[in-house]
Amino acid sequence: MMRKAPKSAQALVTRRGMLLMGGAVLAVGGLGARMRQLQVKEAATYRLLAEENRMNLRLIAPARGLVLDRNGRALAENRQNYRVVIVREQAGDVEVALDKLARLIRLTPERREKALKEINQRSAFVPVTVIEHLTWEEIARVAANAPALPGVLPEVGLTRHYPQMEATAHMVGYVGPVSDSDLEKQETPDPLLQIPDFQIGKTGVEVRLESDLRGAAGASQIEVNALGRVMRELNRREGTPGRDLALTLDADLQTYALKRMEGESASTVALDVRTGEILAAASAPSFDPNAFVLGIGFDDWNYLRDHPYRPLSNKAVSGAYPPGSTFKMVVAMAAMEAGMLSADETVWCPGHYQLGNRRFHCWRRGGHGHTNLRDSLKNSCDVYYYDVARRVGVDAISAMANKLGIGVKHDLPVPAITPGLTPTRAWKQRTYDEAWLVGDTLNSGIGQGFMLASPLQLALMTARIATGRAITPHLVRAVDGRPVEMGDDPELGVRPVALRLVRDGMYAVVNDRRGTGYRSRIADPDVKMAGKTGTSQVRIITPEERARGVFKNKDLPWNRRDHALFVCYAPYDAPRYAIATIVEHGGGGSVAAAPIARDVMMHALYGPTPPLQAYPPGEREEIERQRKEAPPPPRPEPVADPAPGPAARDRA
Amino acid sequence: MTFLDPSHRQLPTGAAKLLHMNWALIVLLTAIAATGFMMLYSVADGSWDPWASRQMTRYGVGLAIMMIVGFIHIRFWRSVAPLAYIGGIVLLLFVEFFGSVGMGAQRWINLGFIQLQPSELMKVALVMALALYYDWLDPEKVSRPQWLILPIVLTLVPMALVLKQPDLGTAILLAAGAGVVMFMAGVSLWYFGTAIAAGVGLVTLVMKSRGTTWQILEGYQYKRIETFLDPSTDPLGSGYHITQSKIALGSGGLTGRGFMEGTQTRLNFLPEKHTDFIFTTLAEEFGFIGSISLLALYALVVVFALASAMRNRDRFGALLTTGIAATFFFFFAVNMAMVMGLIPVVGVPLPLVSYGGSAMLVLMAAFGLVQSAHIHRPR
Incomplete structure (x- = not known):
């Protein structure tokens, strides 16, 4: 037979139960108030933060302006730069993929080593450049063998070329990858400079008229996840190409x-x-x-630096x-x-x-x-x-x-x-x-x-x-x-x-x-x-x-x-x-x-x-x-x- | 006087027990669990796999367990209370020596078909043991110091074992559940006042011990407390979880971003989105309306359970029901407060909604005890 609690004890249970319920209601009220604060009062702020989280701007490099001579002959032009990139998550065994690639094109052990190192440092979905400045024949070989090379992608970009070779080297100058000192020189660096493989003027007209030649970045608004993987493109704005310069040189x-x-x-x-x-x-x-x-x-x-005739010096000016x-x-x-x-x-x-x-x-x-x-x-x-x-x-x-x-x-x-x-x-x-x-x-x-x-x-x-x-x-x-x-x-x-x-x-x-x-x-x-x-x-x-x-x-x-x-x-x-x-x-x-x-x-x-x-x-x-x-x-x-x-x- | 006829107060037997179950509770629990299925479906990017379907199976099993436990007379459960307590302690000791390590804590026993977390069992077992103790103890004596020793020891032993794992969240829930049972049993309010004062003193001591030779908590726990107090100090480290969680909640706004439309969830900015932080997904996708509704469901469970306890003149059943209701309350309150940035991240799942087998089954069994106490209450 069950023992029933005495009346006074039962009253105590009721009293304490009511107290507990009151406490619970208070606590629940507190939680509800917090929800209201976050989701109603500060909702706009957090919505903005969520948008910032997911949106990312990816810059599109503009084509650099041409440098021409007085007769319209190119002194500096943009050439197609054929390169091969590899995406780790698609390639499966990266080493095997590189071995296969090496059978198609010349891939030096140093180049291979460097690519491997970078592949392992980056996220699996980031394309890593294995080799660039390939000839059309080489890139065609890679493209033709695409089915056998999953995750190995032939790509084409733009790179600078100087058809007059030595003749205008000093005056026109040349471009190169952005260095840390290039970034430090500018108070608010152009975001373009952060693009990997972006080329910037180093000497000559290329550096002094950089602002004319560079152009303005285009932008692609993309949605990214927490790891930075691109989910989709939301919006795209093409950039403005750089200005073409006609020099007085013949x-x-x-x-x-x-x-x-x-x-x-x-x-x-x-x-x-x-x-x-x-x-x-x-x-x-x-x-x-x-x-x-x-x-x-x-x-x-x-050789160029130590030559007594100082080939790098622009003696004319x-x-x-x-x-x-x-x-x-x-x-x-x-x-x-x-x-x-x-x-x-x-x-x-x-x-x-x-x-x-x-x-x-x-x-x-x-x-x-x-x-x-x-x-x-x-x-x-x-x-x-x-x-x-x-x-x-x-x-x-x-x-x-x-x-x-x-x-x-x-x-x-x-x-x-x-x-x-x-x-x-x-x-x-x-x-x-x-x-x-x-x-x-x-x-x-x-x-x-x-x-x-x-x-x-x-x-x-x-x-x-x-x-x-x-x-x-x-x-x-x-x-x-x-x-x-x-x-x-x-x-x-x-x-x-x-x-x-x-x-x-x-x-x-x-x-x-x-x-x-x-x-x-x-x-x-x-x-x-x-x-x-x-x-x-x-x-x-x-x-x-x-x-x-x-x-x-x-x-x-x-x-x-x-x-x-x-x-x-x-x-x-x-x-x-x-x-x-x-x-x-x-x-x-x-x-x-x-x-x-x-x-x-x-x-x-x-x-x-x-x-x-x-x-x-x-x-x-x-x-x-x-x-x-x-x-x-x-x-x-x-x-x-x-x-x-x-x-x-x-x-x- | 026909209304005093004992036949009116007869206990239901057999299938009649089904009618006398606390159906309100069952409906509420099912509604909460269904919300959980929906959210698990959502966080899996609109797929029943891998979480939602399994969670549904478990809920089915849990419901069956609840029925079975509820049908068994509360007398039986009172008689096995000491056994449950001792069994819980043994299992805790077992994981201390042989348990699997998961998320940096020794918590599980792998039984093959299920990952058993003895600390989950212990929460119920401790409440059972304390309910039994106060049922046995003359109510006149509850506030006498010598009669307080045993319940405190009963509480501290599993707490110590759980802290050793280390699982601060569960240890706090154990203490809170035990405290509520003692409160309901009528222990003088002076003790609770003293305990709270002592608690504040302990916290101060714990914080002061940091960096000294007698440091009490682990480094990561201090770090969590620190980033809780100011998440911006470490936005990409420990503070990341809290910050992203608040962003998800807040961006939900009043009506939410729509089912399966939460960007924080979709794009994996949320940590552990199918377990401890699942509430953020609900809040993001269904907004303030969704989150306040879930909170209301949880609160109603507690209200109905407490109402059942207050009407129950069987002291064991009443105390047991109160303890389980309290444990349940602390469960969801701590989880919600945690994801809303009100308290540090302590690793407590959202009951019935977070993905997790043993927590769900133990919780349903516990509500089975509540049902048993309800069905078999003295008429």
Whole structure:
């Protein structure tokens, strides 16, 4: 029989039961209130968080803008990049899949190792690039064997290609993968840079005009799960491709200039004097930018970096050299502007210039005798310029140099542009805490000492002398088909007589039988060239050396030989082109630099095969023989709707 | 006086017992379990496999067990109470030495057809033992200290074993269930006040012990408490569960995102979505209306069970029913509070809804005891 609880105990149970129920109701009320708080009051916040959780933006890389030359020829283009990716979860045994793949295409053990490592690090559903830059044949083999290779997918992307190879490497530059330092440079990095395998400009126009070339990212809104796997695409917006840039360069002239300098460490810059357009800016030796895009090997990189001719340096704009005798026009113009020099005035050159107990030598030991302005340029008399420089002073010389574009940093979209150097009294005091000496002025008078100029600046100086206008250099001709405004440069502000006299002297340099550049003249009676040679020392000749007479260039090690320079413009009476050539440690300007500059000038004037009559009679036979041996390649097919090239226009 | 005729108060026998069962409870439990089937179907991306179909089978088995247990006279269950308690302790000791390790805790005995969790059994066995003790004890004596020693020991022994596994959640549920039985039995409120004060002191001590040589809890437990207090400190680590769970709940809004439409569930942002965190899926897909309805179902189960206990003049049956109702209450309340970020994540499933075999069967058997007490209550 069951024991029944006493009445009082039963009452207690009821009382306590009610208390319990009350407690439970309170607790349930609390839970309900919390539900209301989360699901009604704060619902909007949490809904947003849930959306953020599941949505993901995947960026679509835009096609990089093309870089074209002035005739529409591609300097940098986008090529299809065939690559093979592998998806672990579809591939089954990854090692077996890679072995099968290696039978179809060349897969180095290092590449295989690297791919395996990455495959194992990433999630199973993430495609990992095994190998890229395959040929069409290779990718076709992979595609044809697709049924036997589950999870191994042939893919196509875009990669940069430079069809002109070495020729435009320095100016156009190259692209490469985004590095950590690229990201650090920007305060708010473009999200595009996070895309794997994205290419970004590293040097040249590619880096300086990155913002034009890159374009804007497209976006694909995708739904992802907690592991990041893409479930579906919700929305897609295509990106904006980068802008196409037409440069002022003429790929043909540029290629020719580089080829003409083969074997030298040299640079040639050619300008259109009417607009300031840079038609060629070549630095020799060069390198193949495509090697950098594909990923340059350690050995190749070391070779380029350590080569004494500095192939990676863009000497045309970054190289700063003592301008030597090519600077003499500046000194003469400075003196004439200051009213300290007239055309007929002569200086006696005994072969040296005495300053106190120090003797400044003329390049010609016997001297030039009585020398006027025209002869001083024609013969490149040093003593004349010692004298003139001393009269006018370094500050006026540097001011004139600045006016002509030396010592000024020109605004071009390539990195590492040197301003050169035009010293002044104040500058020396500031920099070296030493007083300016008269000897410094004498050295400056012949473009030596502190004075430094780049090939671009020398070409620009020549163009400004030729036109009398303050030409500004241009490298970009059009952006996305819209022409960049240029030309209409102001007058230089130099008295016409000074310009005329200097031009006359430059004419004599090339066309006078005794001129230093006579051997490199253009013999066409209708087209005359004016120029100036230069030979700049890179060392100081000690009196002992001079006494021993051992300062013949060929007896010196390469890197202590003189730099050879030549500046010129043509045609003399209606200037079109200005060219400056520097051959590092090339010896005499008339021997090493002038022929190169002349040939580039001829190429610009006449196209790839100048008429024989334009060459001096002594050279014609040799040229004819060369042409028979190796006829120059025909001009490449004209591209659709080409802007007339400089050469084409000139022949018309 | 015909209404005093004992024949009116006769206990039902045989099939008549079926009529005298607490049908309200059965309907409520079935409704809750059905909600569970639906959610398991949803979290499996619209598939009866692998969870929903098995859960339904188990519920069927559980219902049968409930009937059988309910039909057996409460007298029998009182007589086996000590045995159940001793059996529970033995099984706990057994898992201590031979149990399988799952989720970092020794909890299961693998019986081949089912993963038995002795701690589940223990919750019921402890309530049975305490109900028996207070049924035997003269109600006058319940508040005397010497008569408190045995129930406290009876509670502490399984608690210690469960904590050793380590399973903080179950240990708390054991203590709470035992506490409610003692409360219902009439133990003076002063003791409960003291116990609560002592509990607060213990918590302080536990927190203070962190990093000292006498550290009381495991490192991961401190970590959980810490991230509970501020989930944002570790959004991708331990705090991830709480944060994602709250996002799922909140994004459900008033009416929910629709059945099978919850993105948090679909895209696997929710942890353990078919077990401890299944409530979040319900809340995400059916919103505030869905979650408050489930809460109401649970609350009604407790109300009906407590009402049955209060009407029951059999002290054992009343105390047993109260204890089971309390255990059930703490079960769902702790789980819901946990997923809503009110208390730390302690690993308590949502009764009848979370996927899990032994928990479901033990719970149905326990409600069988409630039915037995209800059917066989003195008339």
